[in-house]
Amino acid sequence: MNNDFEKQIHDECGVFGIYGVEHAASMTYYGLHALQHRGQEGCGIVSVDEEGKFHRIKGKGLVTEVFKGDELQAMEGSMAIGHVLYTAAKGNRIENVQPLFFHHQSGDFAIANNGALVNAEELRAYLERRGSLFQSSSDSEILAHLVKKDGLVERPRIHAIIDALNMMEGAFTFLIMTANRIYACRDKHGLHPLALGRLGEGYVVASETCAFDTIGAEYIRDIEPGEVVSIDHHGVRSNLYSQFKHYNMCSMEYIYLARPDSDIEGCNVHAYRKESGKLLFQEAPSEADIVVGVPDSSLSAAMGYAEASGLPYEMGLIKNKYIGRTFIQPTQALREKGVRMKLSAVRTIVKGKRVVLVDDSIVRGTTSRRIVTMLKEAGATEVHVRIASPPMTEPCFYGVDTTSYDELISARMDVEGVRQAIGADSLAFLSEEALYKAGNRQELCTACFTGRYPTALYHNSVNVKCKCKK
Numbered sequence: 001m002n003n004d005f006e007k008q009i010h011d012e013c014g015v016f017g018i019y020g021v022e023h024a025a026s027m028t029y030y031g032l033h034a035l036q037h038r039g040q041e042g043c044g045i046v047s048v049d050e051e052g053k054f055h056r057i058k059g060k061g062l063v064t065e066v067f068k069g070d071e072l073q074a075m076e077g078s079m080a081i082g083h084v085l086y087t088a089a090k091g092n093r094i095e096n097v098q099p100l101f102f103h104h105q106s107g108d109f110a111i112a113n114n115g116a117l118v119n120a121e122e123l124r125a126y127l128e129r130r131g132s133l134f135q136s137s138s139d140s141e142i143l144a145h146l147v148k149k150d151g152l153v154e155r156p157r158i159h160a161i162i163d164a165l166n167m168m169e170g171a172f173t174f175l176i177m178t179a180n181r182i183y184a185c186r187d188k189h190g191l192h193p194l195a196l197g198r199l200g201e202g203y204v205v206a207s208e209t210c211a212f213d214t215i216g217a218e219y220i221r222d223i224e225p226g227e228v229v230s231i232d233h234h235g236v237r238s239n240l241y242s243q244f245k246h247y248n249m250c251s252m253e254y255i256y257l258a259r260p261d262s263d264i265e266g267c268n269v270h271a272y273r274k275e276s277g278k279l280l281f282q283e284a285p286s287e288a289d290i291v292v293g294v295p296d297s298s299l300s301a302a303m304g305y306a307e308a309s310g311l312p313y314e315m316g317l318i319k320n321k322y323i324g325r326t327f328i329q330p331t332q333a334l335r336e337k338g339v340r341m342k343l344s345a346v347r348t349i350v351k352g353k354r355v356v357l358v359d360d361s362i363v364r365g366t367t368s369r370r371i372v373t374m375l376k377e378a379g380a381t382e383v384h385v386r387i388a389s390p391p392m393t394e395p396c397f398y399g400v401d402t403t404s405y406d407e408l409i410s411a412r413m414d415v416e417g418v419r420q421a422i423g424a425d426s427l428a429f430l431s432e433e434a435l436y437k438a439g440n441r442q443e444l445c446t447a448c449f450t451g452r453y454p455t456a457l458y459h460n461s462v463n464v465k466c467k468c469k470k
């Protein structure tokens with residue numbers, strides 16, 4: 001969300017696909033609804049009917065705003081893909097709202113993606129030199145041009161897709177839908193989640209498993225890093241586009257982005273956060289009376305901290321769920337009022353208490369400062385801030401918008417400096433080691449905390465890094 005109070009972290013998108021299920025477009029609507037937290041800027045659905053004809057509806061806004069009437073009933077067919085978009089970096093122009101749809105002599109197709117390529121600029125330049133004309137700034141369009149770059153050369157489509165994926169570096173979870181098949185592709189680094197499920201005789205793929213629960217589908221497995229799964233009347237077939245394979249799942253998916261009822265690579269998101277809260281207590285205990293979490297994404301970590309510490313877990317902050325999503329006010333005074341509309345301290349709970357405030361991360365520090373101030377104004381005698389992730393010091397190049405580098409408070413200040421800036425009585429962050437331990441993982445992407453990027457970085461990304469690091 002775009003107001004000054006919201007944490008400045010956003011995932012770029014969510015994808016959903018369904019094959020072999022009646023009313024596929026309506027099912028996709030429910031799937032996208034469950035993925036709405038991954039993007040609120042725009043959404044779209046493309047379906048294919050029994051005659052192989054494509055139907056598309058897309059627009060800017062929430063799923064409930066774009067699909068208002070009975071247009072979904074008119075989208076026939078048992079196969080569809082859908083997309084929810086968040087895109088600060090590339091702009092929410094309607095051309096970027098996905099799925100993108102392409103006409104081609106060899107057959108029409110549609111593409112949706114979550115993630116970001118680090119060599120997008122190089123690939124665009126390469127394709128433009130060969131004559132491609134781009135209409136959007138979406139990586140999905142790059143994939144379409146790469147797949148079709150050899151024109152009508154006769155060869156199986158999967159070979160063209162595998163060749164194209166091998167030219168791409170970075171994070172992606174592409175869904176490609178042709179007139180009779182859906183391909184689900186995940187990058188070889190495994191940076192973002194993509195799961196496969198079953199619904200009756202049909203199949204479902206989604207960025208998060210919470211979308212399966214919404215439509216009554218059963219989880220089968222995650223799409224593997226470097227894998228292309230083809231779903232058609234033969235069932236599910238698997239190809240690897242790369243032998244290189246790592247499980248560098250974005251740690252922010254566990255910490256903040258994903259819904260707590262989703263499971264990512266065998267680990268429930270709520271359970272991960274709760275465990276991280278317990279580890280946070282072990283690493284940074286505090287003398288206090290109550291534990292309070294910042295709604296909503298920090299509540300699980302706060303529960304874990306409370307359980308490990310033996311302190312009562314209290315609802316010291318309440319979030320008003322009915323605030324509009326684009327609450328942008330022109331003046332500081334109005335913005336402060338907006339903060340109070342969005343989040344309130346519960347005076348009778350925090351008054352006279354020493355509070356441990358658990359949050360999932362600190363980005364700019366402005367949100368933390370306001371919440372600490374709010375708790376103190378409500379009568380809290382001390383506020384000890386505990387963050388269930390390490391200090392965020394580096395930008396993300398993989399589709400998670402963590403605001404610009406020089407706005408990251410921990411890139412400019414040490415922990416004591418941040419403590420003073422947010423007005424807390426004490427401040428501690430979770431260690432990097434605990435991020436692995438909380439999910440019992442051997443691999444993770446922790447680049448925004450450590451600067452250790454799991455992929456190659458191209459000159460464009462490196463320029464951002466250098467410019468901001470001065």
Ligand code: SF4
Nearest residue numbers: 250251396400445448
């Ligand atoms: S850099 Fe950070 S936000 Fe980006 S993929 Fe890695 S862990 Fe996630």
